[in-house]
Amino acid sequence: MSRPGFVLTVDERTxxxxxxxxxxxxxxxxxxxxxxxxxxxxxKGVRNVDAEIQHALLNPLGIEPxxxxxxxxxxxxxxxxxxxxxxxxxxxxxxxxxxxxxxLELAAAKGVDDVELIVANALHRRMTPxxxxxxxxxxxxxxxxxxxxxxxxAEDRANLVEIGKTKHGEVVELNRRAMESDLIVYVNITTTxxxxxxxxxxxxxxxxxxxxxxxNVHTLRHSRSFNDPPNSAMHHSYERMADLIGGHVKVFTxxxxxxxxxxxxxxxxxxxxxxxxxxxxxxxxxxxxxxxELMPARARRKxxxxxxxxxxxxGVNAGLPSEVHPVTLDNVHRQQVTEVQxxxxxxxxxxxxxxPYNVNSxxxxxxxxxxxxxxxxxxxxxxxxxRKGGAAIFYHPVEHEFHPVHHPSxxxxxxxxxxxxxxxxxxxxxxxxxxxxxxWYIQLYRKSYAYHGVHPFYMxxxxxxxLEHLGEVIFVGxxxxxxxxxxxxAASTLADALEIASHTVGRSPSIxxxxxxxxVVADVR
Amino acid sequence: xxERTSLRDELRLLRxxxxxxxxxxxxxxxxxxxxxxKPRDLSNQWARSRPAVAARAMLRGGLLRPxxxxxxxxxxxxxxxLENLRGPVVFVANHSSHLDAPLIVGSLPKRFxxxxxxxxxxxxxxxxxxxxxxxxxxFNTFPVERHGxxxxxxxxxxxLEQKWSLLLFPEGTRSEDGTMGVFKAGVAQLCVAxxxxxxxxxLRGAYMAMPRGxxxxxxxxxxxxxxxGRPLYPAEGEGFRELRDRMMRAVARxxxxxxxxxxxxxxxxxxxxxxxxxxxxxxxxxxxxRRTWESTRPLADRSRRRVWTW
Numbered sequence: 108m109s110r111p112g113f114v115l116t117v118d119e120r121t122x123x124x125x126x127x128x129x130x131x132x133x134x135x136x137x138x139x140x141x142x143x144x145x146x147x148x149x150x151k152g153v154r155n156v157d158a159e160i161q162h163a164l165l166n167p168l169g170i171e172p173x174x175x176x177x178x179x180x181x182x183x184x185x186x187x188x189x190x191x192x193x194x195x196x197x198x199x200x201x202x203x204x205x206x207x208x209x210x211l212e213l214a215a216a217k218g219v220d221d222v223e224l225i226v227a228n229a230l231h232r233r234m235t236p237x238x239x240x241x242x243x244x245x246x247x248x249x250x251x252x253x254x255x256x257x258x259x260x261a262e263d264r265a266n267l268v269e270i271g272k273t274k275h276g277e278v279v280e281l282n283r284r285a286m287e288s289d290l291i292v293y294v295n296i297t298t299t300x301x302x303x304x305x306x307x308x309x310x311x312x313x314x315x316x317x318x319x320x321x322x323n324v325h326t327l328r329h330s331r332s333f334n335d336p337p338n339s340a341m342h343h344s345y346e347r348m349a350d351l352i353g354g355h356v357k358v359f360t361x362x363x364x365x366x367x368x369x370x371x372x373x374x375x376x377x378x379x380x381x382x383x384x385x386x387x388x389x390x391x392x393x394x395x396x397x398x399x400e401l402m403p404a405r406a407r408r409k410x411x412x413x414x415x416x417x418x419x420x421x422g423v424n425a426g427l428p429s430e431v432h433p434v435t436l437d438n439v440h441r442q443q444v445t446e447v448q449x450x451x452x453x454x455x456x457x458x459x460x461x462x463p464y465n466v467n468s469x470x471x472x473x474x475x476x477x478x479x480x481x482x483x484x485x486x487x488x489x490x491x492x493x494r495k496g497g498a499a500i501f502y503h504p505v506e507h508e509f510h511p512v513h514h515p516s517x518x519x520x521x522x523x524x525x526x527x528x529x530x531x532x533x534x535x536x537x538x539x540x541x542x543x544x545x546x547w548y549i550q551l552y553r554k555s556y557a558y559h560g561v562h563p564f565y566m567x568x569x570x571x572x573x574l575e576h577l578g579e580v581i582f583v584g585x586x587x588x589x590x591x592x593x594x595x596x597a598a599s600t601l602a603d604a605l606e607i608a609s610h611t612v613g614r615s616p617s618i619x620x621x622x623x624x625x626x627v628v629a630d631v632r
Numbered sequence: 633x634x635e636r637t638s639l640r641d642e643l644r645l646l647r648x649x650x651x652x653x654x655x656x657x658x659x660x661x662x663x664x665x666x667x668x669x670k671p672r673d674l675s676n677q678w679a680r681s682r683p684a685v686a687a688r689a690m691l692r693g694g695l696l697r698p699x700x701x702x703x704x705x706x707x708x709x710x711x712x713x714l715e716n717l718r719g720p721v722v723f724v725a726n727h728s729s730h731l732d733a734p735l736i737v738g739s740l741p742k743r744f745x746x747x748x749x750x751x752x753x754x755x756x757x758x759x760x761x762x763x764x765x766x767x768x769x770x771f772n773t774f775p776v777e778r779h780g781x782x783x784x785x786x787x788x789x790x791x792l793e794q795k796w797s798l799l800l801f802p803e804g805t806r807s808e809d810g811t812m813g814v815f816k817a818g819v820a821q822l823c824v825a826x827x828x829x830x831x832x833x834x835l836r837g838a839y840m841a842m843p844r845g846x847x848x849x850x851x852x853x854x855x856x857x858x859x860x861g862r863p864l865y866p867a868e869g870e871g872f873r874e875l876r877d878r879m880m881r882a883v884a885r886x887x888x889x890x891x892x893x894x895x896x897x898x899x900x901x902x903x904x905x906x907x908x909x910x911x912x913x914x915x916x917x918x919x920x921x922r923r924t925w926e927s928t929r930p931l932a933d934r935s936r937r938r939v940w941t942w
Contacts, residue, residue, distance in 0.1 A: 110665050120657035122649045133637075134645045382656040383667065389646055389654050397639065 810927020
């Protein structure tokens, strides 16, 4: 049995601790008495993944076995999560490939001819053919691409359909092909408690008209946190939409969960607790760190992006989304939740090189903000790890770099919008519509590989709860210009950051460091 | 803005808190979560062999005692209580300094010193092999798990069965401020379960002579007192908690003898004015600096006290 997560109290016996910092990492000596939240050790994966998938498809929860739902003249749509999951990408074969192959085997056996595969990318950039092939595998790709294996297009009016409004008046507009199918099979990977369940179809196949009902400042400020679905206004909205979808089309979902084996063997020290590093781990640390620093920036990014995780599958469950998701969440919690007593004055987060929106791309400053104040800050249940009015210290270089193909609207957002205001409400009311309906951004989203024009706004809203909660945000090692543009502060060292934070939290604050990745969700009591 | 650190600084940071083999100490709060690797043999069996006993006797007489006695002025009292005692016994003492074990081992009669094993913290003395070997050579140490990780079964019972006497420090660690702490129940449990007599030993002045953080006694040959008490035998039907309390009172009384004399300390115990550490915290404690202050007060030099004075 793997060890549960725990909270370390830094004492004089504690070695320097590892902190991620963009495309790099460092050792940091935290002040004595600081607390460090470690995730549970990686769970053991299921021994026979194919048998597990087979079992899930034949013994689903709350619905008939998949073979009974398939028949010759039906319209079958298989939808799967895009490349924002898992992070980093998993080593091949991807679990989605394995599940889709099993589903297609059953469909072929039942003589289903009308099969479409759709990437649930919502307003994310389209996946390139190579990226799709990597996820679904050679066999599926060769059989369906490009006519019947494609990205969802949230701006293709002809292929969208409004199926109705929720009781809260939320418009539900989704992919027409999926909604007019006899069966949707959704293939999901749940790596954080926010993913999966009602989110899959209602977000992955939605249009801007639909997404704006939950991707907004008010909802995100009332999602505390969005990794704690019962306390997340965002998930309540997903659920209302999922109920509507459930009444319209039959959805058979297959949810998979992975363990915490985030880094490959050569960098396995990143998965270990520092006092358990042996000489080989220390040598790898030194070699990888020095090598990483000596590499040219482009090569370094390439190496990091090529990093694939040797994840093991911890569970495969199929059936009705509402029945399956609680079981999946149990698996995710087992892997990621660590109980923490009380909040701290200062929270420390080491931000890694990757977030859901820079796979094979560049982490621009807006994405850093979203990763830190959005994703990492919200890795909690009950209460944030830092008290209201406290300080958050992030480690990241926050370089002024943008991917011109993937993130064109981000560049304008950074240069033209953030210079006017950083207040999410002001941005939402004054600028969102303009970016969301800009024909050039729409063109780039549909025909190139760009994120939708509104996407940088969503990234900013993602941090809206943290912006409201925190008294101070400091980036250690951050570029002064970019951090200042976003309304944050930069510090050279942790000592400097604590000095800056002392104006808000005093001279001897309590400190909690969330030691991730591998991801850990703090259950703060 | 991120500056590259030099390789030297990087190495220094990486090596911080690690031994020459690159092993780190385990943070206290992480101790219950240590992976169960292949358990290391910490038994130090070799230290109980005849050659090792002979070598230890030589080192004790030729190095340990002369050096300790040259750096401090030990006054040993109460060793007459040991005259008619037969081993194995368990010596229990208050613990405030690394000098404690050398003072006791150096002041014990040879028949006890030759057949004595000293309980030592597994996480400290057995953390590095060189430390385990050196301490076993000089003191015949055996590992005592302090934090309940349960990695090793205690060797104490086995040693008692093999007629080795034990020297144990039931506080579990050296005192931070020189005052005696509450005894853990383990030693009393051991004595009750094996019906072994306990010899209380009080050390005074050792904290002042070599407190935590020092690795050599302070200059000036400070005076230290080693005081043995009357052996305590577990009574019929006595529980380990009662025996633990008796042990604490006995050691506290012996320590108080230094200031109040034998009779005075005995009276203080009967009157209830003797300071005995309590887990319940019902005895108001002086502030930490005052406790440290008292513990570092030099012992009165009684060697020149005249019996006949007018």
